[in-house]
Amino acid sequence: MIAFLQQVISGSAVGIVYALVALGFVMVHKSTQVFNFAQGELMMLGAFFAFTFIILFGLPFWLGGVLAIVSVALFGVILDRVLLRRMVGTKPFTIFMLTVGIGFCIRSIVMLVPMWGTDTYSLPSPLQGRVFSFGGLIISADHAVILLTATVITTGLFVFFQFTRLGLAMRAIAQNPLAASYLGVRVDSLFSIVWALSAAAAALAGVMLAPISFVHADMGQIGLKAIPAAVLGGFDSLPGAIVGGLIIGIVESLAGFYCPEGVKDVAAYIVLLVVLAVKPRGLFGHPDAKKV
Amino acid sequence: MQRRSESAAAQRGLTLGDLLGKQRPVALVLLIVLAVIPYLHSGYWLSQLTFVAIYAIAGFGLQILLGFAGQVSLGQAAFLATGAYVCAYVERIGLGVPMGFVAAIVVSAGGGLLVALPALRMSGLYLAVATMSFGFIVEEIMARWTALTGGNAGIVVPAIKLAGVPLDQPWQIYYLSWAFCLLVLLLSANLLRTPIGRAMLAIRDSEIAAGSSGIRVSRVKGIAFGLSAAFAGLAGALYSHALGFLSPDQFTIAMSLDLLVMILIGGLGTLRGVLLGSVFLVMSPEMFQQLIGLFTAGNTEVAGLRPFLFGFSLIFILLFQPNGVDAMVTRIGQWLAGLAEAWRR
Numbered sequence: 144m145i146a147f148l149q150q151v152i153s154g155s156a157v158g159i160v161y162a163l164v165a166l167g168f169v170m171v172h173k174s175t176q177v178f179n180f181a182q183g184e185l186m187m188l189g190a191f192f193a194f195t196f197i198i199l200f201g202l203p204f205w206l207g208g209v210l211a212i213v214s215v216a217l218f219g220v221i222l223d224r225v226l227l228r229r230m231v232g233t234k235p236f237t238i239f240m241l242t243v244g245i246g247f248c249i250r251s252i253v254m255l256v257p258m259w260g261t262d263t264y265s266l267p268s269p270l271q272g273r274v275f276s277f278g279g280l281i282i283s284a285d286h287a288v289i290l291l292t293a294t295v296i297t298t299g300l301f302v303f304f305q306f307t308r309l310g311l312a313m314r315a316i317a318q319n320p321l322a323a324s325y326l327g328v329r330v331d332s333l334f335s336i337v338w339a340l341s342a343a344a345a346a347l348a349g350v351m352l353a354p355i356s357f358v359h360a361d362m363g364q365i366g367l368k369a370i371p372a373a374v375l376g377g378f379d380s381l382p383g384a385i386v387g388g389l390i391i392g393i394v395e396s397l398a399g400f401y402c403p404e405g406v407k408d409v410a411a412y413i414v415l416l417v418v419l420a421v422k423p424r425g426l427f428g429h430p431d432a433k434k435v
Numbered sequence: 436m437q438r439r440s441e442s443a444a445a446q447r448g449l450t451l452g453d454l455l456g457k458q459r460p461v462a463l464v465l466l467i468v469l470a471v472i473p474y475l476h477s478g479y480w481l482s483q484l485t486f487v488a489i490y491a492i493a494g495f496g497l498q499i500l501l502g503f504a505g506q507v508s509l510g511q512a513a514f515l516a517t518g519a520y521v522c523a524y525v526e527r528i529g530l531g532v533p534m535g536f537v538a539a540i541v542v543s544a545g546g547g548l549l550v551a552l553p554a555l556r557m558s559g560l561y562l563a564v565a566t567m568s569f570g571f572i573v574e575e576i577m578a579r580w581t582a583l584t585g586g587n588a589g590i591v592v593p594a595i596k597l598a599g600v601p602l603d604q605p606w607q608i609y610y611l612s613w614a615f616c617l618l619v620l621l622l623s624a625n626l627l628r629t630p631i632g633r634a635m636l637a638i639r640d641s642e643i644a645a646g647s648s649g650i651r652v653s654r655v656k657g658i659a660f661g662l663s664a665a666f667a668g669l670a671g672a673l674y675s676h677a678l679g680f681l682s683p684d685q686f687t688i689a690m691s692l693d694l695l696v697m698i699l700i701g702g703l704g705t706l707r708g709v710l711l712g713s714v715f716l717v718m719s720p721e722m723f724q725q726l727i728g729l730f731t732a733g734n735t736e737v738a739g740l741r742p743f744l745f746g747f748s749l750i751f752i753l754l755f756q757p758n759g760v761d762a763m764v765t766r767i768g769q770w771l772a773g774l775a776e777a778w779r780r
Contacts, residue, residue: 178560229754235559236507240699241753243692247746254739261738360739367567367688374564405579412568416553419565423556 145279150396156286156355158392159293163348164369165376165384166300167341173379174317174337177227178239181246182345183366188249189215189346190353190362191259194266199258204269208350212343219342220335227338228331246363253360261360268354289351296347297385300340304381313337317379368395371415376427383427390414469613473606482677483717485609488616489673490697491713495623495706496666497694502704503632504659505639507563510550510570511694514664516577516686518543518671520584523592523681532595536672543668544661546573551660555653558642570691577683589682592675612673619666623706626662635659696745700752702759711760719744 164186171179192214196207222245230238253259270284304310315323316330324330345366352365372391376383391411399407406413418426473481493515500506518539525535550569554562577584584590594603595611602608626632634655637645646652675681693716701712720741727737756763 172560178563226750226754233757237753237757239560239563240695241750243695244746244749244753247696247742247749249746251739251741251743251746255737255743370564371568374561378560405575409572409575412571415568416565416572419557419561420553423561425561 146400147397148280150400151393152280152282153286154393154396155389156289156392157396158372158389159290159385160348160352160388161369161372161391162297162385162388163293163344163351164366165373165388166297166381167344167348168369168373169376169378169381169384170300170337170341170344172373173381174313175227175334176235177242178235179341180239180242181249182341182369183363184246184249185215185219185342185345186349186352186366187253187360187362188218189349190266190358191253191349192346193350193353194264194358195258197266198264208347211350212346215346215349216339216343219338219340222342223335223338228334250360250363259360264358266353266358271354283355285355289355292347292351296344297381300344301381309333309336368411371411374415374425375418377425380427383425387426473609477605479721480718481605481609483721485605485612485677486674486717487710487713488609488612489670489677490694490717491616491710492612492619492673493667493670493694494698494701494709494713495619496663496670498698498704498706498709499623499626499635499666500659500663501695502698503627503639504635504656505642506554506656506659507559507566508550508660508663509563509567509688509691509695510573511663511667512686512688512690513570513573514543514546514667515671515674515690516573516683517546517664518668519675519681519686520577520671521668522672523590523675524583526593536669539668539672540665541668543671544665546668547660547662547664548657550664551657554660555656567688567691570688574683574687577686584681584683587683589680592679592681594679595676608673608677612677615669615673619669620706620710631655631658693745696749700745700748700759702761705759705761707764708759708761711764715748715760716745719748 164182167182167185168179171177171182189211192211193208196202196210197204200207202210226241226245227238230241254261268285268288270288273284275282275284275287302310304314312323312328313333313336315326315328316333320330348366348369349362352362356362356365368391369388372387373384375387375390376385391414394414395407395410398410402410469484472484493511496514497508497511500508521542522535522539525538526532530538550566554565557565578587580586594601595608602611627636634645634650635658637648637650638652638655642652645655678685697712697716698709699712700715701710702708723740723744724737727740752759
């Protein structure tokens with residue numbers, strides 16, 4: 144039983160990282176109808192910025208982390224202003240492929256930057272090695288901080304979307320950008336904010352993932368695990384993304400413990416295919432009939 | 436003249452010549468060049484050209500699925516892997532090369548139909564994610580099923596033997612690949628003129644409208660998936676022999692994405708674009724590598740050059756030339772024709 148709980152807890156810590164990346168997918172998709180395939184690469188960029196500020200520049204961990212998140216958020220705004228804005232009104236598939244191209248570019252630039260390259264780095268957090276134990280159950284401080292931070296952030300995002308004027312405006316542009324703009328919502332600057340928020344969520348995931356894994360140019364692959372999380376949650380629902388992320392993280396962790404080797408790596412995708420076979424629009428998605 | 440040849444083509448099906456229409460002389464020259472190249476050069480670039488043909492075969496399949504029928508697949512690499520490993524296995528148990536190719540095509544097509552079953556209910560985003568998941572799962576199976584695939588260590592694929600004669604020279608596999616490539620090109624071009632092909636275009640343009648005008652949407656989609664997987668399987672079988680070595684890490688999501696990038700850069704919905712995109716995908720990284728080598732002293736390999744080229748080219752194409760290199764070539768051709776016209780006056 145202890146072993147099971149142990150797996151559930153470490154699974155949730157990884158799952159909440161997936162959930163954060165998935166939140167980025169959902170925020171962008173909800174308000175701009177774009178499926179941003181580069182979300183994982185934004186996470187990787189966040190980890191590399193954190194690595195640069197903390198290890199190369201020697202800043203304290205939390206300051207470097209915050210700076211990294213702010214930098215990636217700014218990068219998200221630039222992406223929106225320079226590239227995605229030009230594509231408004233084109234087919235979703237074209238914009239999806241544009242984000243695939245953006246992902247390629249981010250990866251190549253990280254590989255070409257002299258101090259980054261294709262090497263693997265570690266980014267130890269100040270809490271490394273410290274653990275809490277509750278009657279046999281051991282939680283590492285890193286995992287605890289991840290769970291706590293992510294809970295605060297997701298609650299904050301939920302409150303923001305549900306109870307602030309800006310959040311209301313964002314929900315409005317998600318439903319009908321044209322009508323929202325008639326009512327005085329500045330749609331284009333909101334799109335930039337959405338991109339900044341989702342890039343920041345990805346970067347935060349990167350900063351939190353780096354101490355419990357590693358920093359590498361291929362780290363964005365982990366972000367692909369967040370896609371099943373987002374889809375499980377229906378791709379348009381913020382709480383859905385969090386539930387989806389936790390499910391994927393916990394299932395993966397349990398599969399690693401109880402199943403033969405190899406199942407862990409694909410557990411997320413198996414769960415996803417099973418769910419999609421039963422509910423083609425995810426657990427929390429609702430069918431939208433299309434008008435011809 | 437043009438019209439007469441068109442109606443003649445309508446009766447007997449398209450040949451390579453009809454396909455190229457006005458550009459027949461250009462295509463003839465290209466075909467002759469392709470046929471002559473092995474006599475002039477037998478090194479690195481010949482094997483690269485072999486891979487151009489192989490990627491083009493897989494590309495025609497994806498073009499049918501995405502460019503004609505409008506269905507996304509982020510898991511094409513899985514079908515290439517299936518074709519490659521099935522072909523290698525069938526040959527290993529001694530059933531011969533032709534059987535190996537047939538098995539590769541049939542099993543891959545079966546895989547395509549299998550994916551099509553759940554995929555029929557999905558579209559857009561969900562389809563992309565489902566096919567991507569399928570790709571990941573197949574990749575993992577290939578890595579773990581050591582009896583068939585040799586696991587992550589990989590397996591060596593012996594040379595093709597036809598009637599006891601080994602075809603292990605680079606030029607032999609080159610001709611074989613291009614023969615298959617031209618055959619698949621012809622099949623794809625003719626497919627567009629059949630009721631099934633037209634039904635695919637109708638589904639791409641509006642699934643609901645196609646369904647209400649009596650097209651059996653799920654059947655046509657299934658055929659599109661099956662065909663694209665069959666072509667990918669054939670490409671995989673050729674790939675295994677062209678490379679002589681198989682390991683699961685050759686068939687990752689990176690390969691599926693490369694194929695997508697390839698047909699978008701070439702031009703969505705055009706067959707000529709597939710060939711152009713394939714040339715770009717296979718040859719451009721090495722060309723740029725050599726170009727950089729000219730300006731820098733050392734011949735160091737630039738890490739990240741490949742994603743750099745593909746990423747920026749893809750963004751450039753999507754922003755400024757949504758119909759791909761194919762449209763650029765058409766425009767250059769028109770410009771040249773105009774120039775020739777002006778010269779004649």
